[in-house]
Amino acid sequence: MSQLFRRNRPRASAEPPTPVVAASTGVVCTLPGCSNDTAQPCAYRDGRGRACGAAYCPEHGVSAGGKFYCRRHAGVVRAVGSEATPSGGLPDIDNRAPSLVSWVARDLDANVRRLLSGAARAGESVIADETVHVARDFNRKARWEQSWWLVDHTGVILKVTIQVLEENDTLVRVHVGSGVIADGVPPWIVRRTEETDMATDTAQRQRFYQWLDESIFMAVDRFRTERQRAS
Ligand SMILES: [Zn+2]
Ligand SMILES: [Zn+2]
Secondary structure: OOHHHHHHHHOOOOOOOOOOOOOOOOEEEOOOOOOOOEEOOOOOOOOOOOOOEEOOOOOOOOEEEEEOOHHHHHHHHHHOOOOOOOOOOOOOOOHHHHHHHHHHHHHHHHHHHHHHHHOOOOEEEEEOOOEEEEEOOOOOOOOEEEEEEEEOOOEEEEEEEEEOOEEEEEEEEEEEEOOOEEEEEEEHHHHHHHOOOHHHHHHHHHHHHHHHHHHHHHHHHHHHHHHHOOO
């Protein structure tokens, strides 16, 4: 009743409700094709104190933990969490390894958990990393990793790891058990310099993840089959 009354009442102020618009900062967004002049600089500072030069509008940047970042560095901050790297501070501004691991791990997470749960026997469970971790080989070269484990009370039964080396930060490697079962450069990195429409972009992304999913599925399945044969 009162609803109807209100609706029919002439509006005191004739202005339509205006969406909240970010104030101009006089800085144009770094994203190609975006002409918003509401950009703010990315707040990222790496372990050597270097700043990121990018500035994005609120629509294309990301707020995280009270700070504003470009998408990539928001990914890095999210990926490594509050954990400092062994050298102290956050990864180098131009290193995409940690965020790449994080993106891929997040997209594969549900599937990997499902596969490992499917391979589990009584008394075994699945645990997973919350963030990306850095590890170093004997030459002190860094690699970024995020893992899932099938474990029982005696320890690790099977481990799945997404890994990107710092020195080759476009190549994603997937380990299942002791071997690399798949590696590849994601299509969104390959075509960085090319023009592609959104539909192609989405299709390529889907194919990439489907391929990774299938590779992991086959490796886990092989593990399970061999295990059954052995028992
Ligand atoms: Zn923008
Ligand atoms: Zn940045």
